[in-house]
Amino acid sequence: MVLDRKKMFFLKLGLGIAAFAAVINLLDWNAIGDAAQQLTISSVLLVLVCILSEFPFLAWRWHLIVREESSRPARRHFETYFIAAYLGAFTPGHLGTDVYRLASMRTHGVRTSPILAMLLHERLLGLLGYLLFLAIAASIAVQIDERIPAEGRSFLLLCAVLSSLGVAAIIGARYIVCSLRGITVRRTKRDVSKIFELSDRAFRFRELPETAKLLGLTIIGDVSVWVLAFYIAALAIGVDISYFLIGAIVIIVELMRLIPLTVQGIGVREAAFSALFGLVGQDPATGFVISTLCFVLLNVATLMIGLVGYALTFSNRRIA
Numbered sequence: 001m002v003l004d005r006k007k008m009f010f011l012k013l014g015l016g017i018a019a020f021a022a023v024i025n026l027l028d029w030n031a032i033g034d035a036a037q038q039l040t041i042s043s044v045l046l047v048l049v050c051i052l053s054e055f056p057f058l059a060w061r062w063h064l065i066v067r068e069e070s071s072r073p074a075r076r077h078f079e080t081y082f083i084a085a086y087l088g089a090f091t092p093g094h095l096g097t098d099v100y101r102l103a104s105m106r107t108h109g110v111r112t113s114p115i116l117a118m119l120l121h122e123r124l125l126g127l128l129g130y131l132l133f134l135a136i137a138a139s140i141a142v143q144i145d146e147r148i149p150a151e152g153r154s155f156l157l158l159c160a161v162l163s164s165l166g167v168a169a170i171i172g173a174r175y176i177v178c179s180l181r182g183i184t185v186r187r188t189k190r191d192v193s194k195i196f197e198l199s200d201r202a203f204r205f206r207e208l209p210e211t212a213k214l215l216g217l218t219i220i221g222d223v224s225v226w227v228l229a230f231y232i233a234a235l236a237i238g239v240d241i242s243y244f245l246i247g248a249i250v251i252i253v254e255l256m257r258l259i260p261l262t263v264q265g266i267g268v269r270e271a272a273f274s275a276l277f278g279l280v281g282q283d284p285a286t287g288f289v290i291s292t293l294c295f296v297l298l299n300v301a302t303l304m305i306g307l308v309g310y311a312l313t314f315s316n317r318r319i320a
Contacts, residue, residue, distance in 0.1 A: 012262045019267025023274060023288060031285035035237050039293065043236035047294065050229040051301040055085060057221020061214055062101075065122055069114050070105060079312040080104045086306020089264070089299060128170050129218035133227075134163040134251040141245040145280075148245070152280040156248055226250065229297070233290045241282060249276045253291070269295060 024032070059081040063074045070077070080101055088097030098119045105115050138160040142153050227247040234241055253272045257265035270291050277287025 012260070013266070016262030016264075016266030016268065019262065019271055021267075023267065023271045027274065027285045027288055031283060032289055035283075035286045035289040038237040039233075039289075040236065043232065044293070044297070047229050047233050047236075048297045048301060050225060050232060051294070051297055052304065054222055054225045055082060055301070055305045057217050057225070058085070061125070061217040061221070062122065064210075064214060064217075065118050066105070066110075069110050069118065070108060072108060075312065079309050082305045082309025082312070084309075086302055086309060089302040089306075124170060125214055125218050126222065128167060129215060129223045130251050130254060131163040131166040131170070132215075133219055133223045134248055134255075135160050135167065137227075137244040137247040137251065138163070141242060141248050145242055145245055148280050155279060159248065159252060223251070226254075230290055230294050233293050234286075237286055237289065239282065239286055239290070245280060249273065249280070249287075252276060 056078070059078040060074070062081045063077040066077060084097040084100040084104075087100050088094035090096060091099075101119065102112070102115050106112065138156040142148065142156050142160075148156070224247075227243065227250050230246050230250050231241075231243050234246055250273075253269050253276070256272050257269055259268075261268050270288055273291035274284040274288040278284040
């Protein structure tokens with residue numbers, strides 16, 4: 001089993017590298033070089049700082065989610081989240097992030113079922129934030145940017161409709177879970193009832209203002225800031241594109257990365273970003289440079305925030 005997983009990992013890694021190389025080979029090398037030369041140290045550092053600023057928002061969101069089950073101070077939850085984010089960078093689908101937080105909370109006496117529900121709830125919040133932002137950004141981009149080709153406009157409108165349906169499905173999923181639970185609870189075994197309980201808690205999006213606060217942290221502190229990093233990179237290269245249009249492209253690529261075709265989406269994300277850039281009337285080579293820069297800096301930022309997490313752990317132990 002372990003050998004099969006290693007084979008699959010290296011297969012996906014090889015596929016990602018091959019896809020990355022294929023994209024470079026298909027694009028105009030001179031255009032890639034010209035776009036990359038527009039970048040300056042200050043613009044790269046600004047993008048890095050922007051990406052780094054995401055993590056405190058995400059850590060605070062995690063603290064708000066878990067505080068009803070864990071009495072640990074926010075500082076400890078930040079420490080756990082930062083280390084988990086670092087470990088997640090080396091695992092498929094960032095599963096290391098969830099595994100580390102599960103193990104950390106279990107050591108502090110929190111039961112497994114609530115932890116799983118909170119982890120799923122956080123994942124659904126992220127997906128909900130992505131879909132909601134995409135629906136808004138794609139709709140606005142089509143209205144304000146008349147230079148988008150007809151096929152690009154049609155694609156963006158389709159994405160806006162599908163993402164709106166996705167938002168409705170996630171919000172309405174709890175009603176379905178509650179209905180199924182009410183119908184089958186007396187006929188199901190204990191394990192099945194626990195699954196219904198976990199799902200009910202994970203899809204709990206009706207409680208305001210708590211849901212509004214968590215969703216606000218997701219859209220403003222995570223999605224919008226991540227899009228801003230790409231927008232800053234585009235401006236640094238000299239691309240004339242709106243925040244909403246590049247935002248729609250970024251979120252579409254992020255949703256595509258959920259399909260585990262390669263390790264962390266290497267190759268797929270660059271290819272998709274380049275293709276979408278071309279679809280909306282921009283230079284695909286420029287899109288390739290922007291996406292490569294931001295995803296490389298994301299890895300750098302994740303490494304840096306992991307070091308911060310370990311530093312917090314060390315300082316907490318010294319204080320103890």
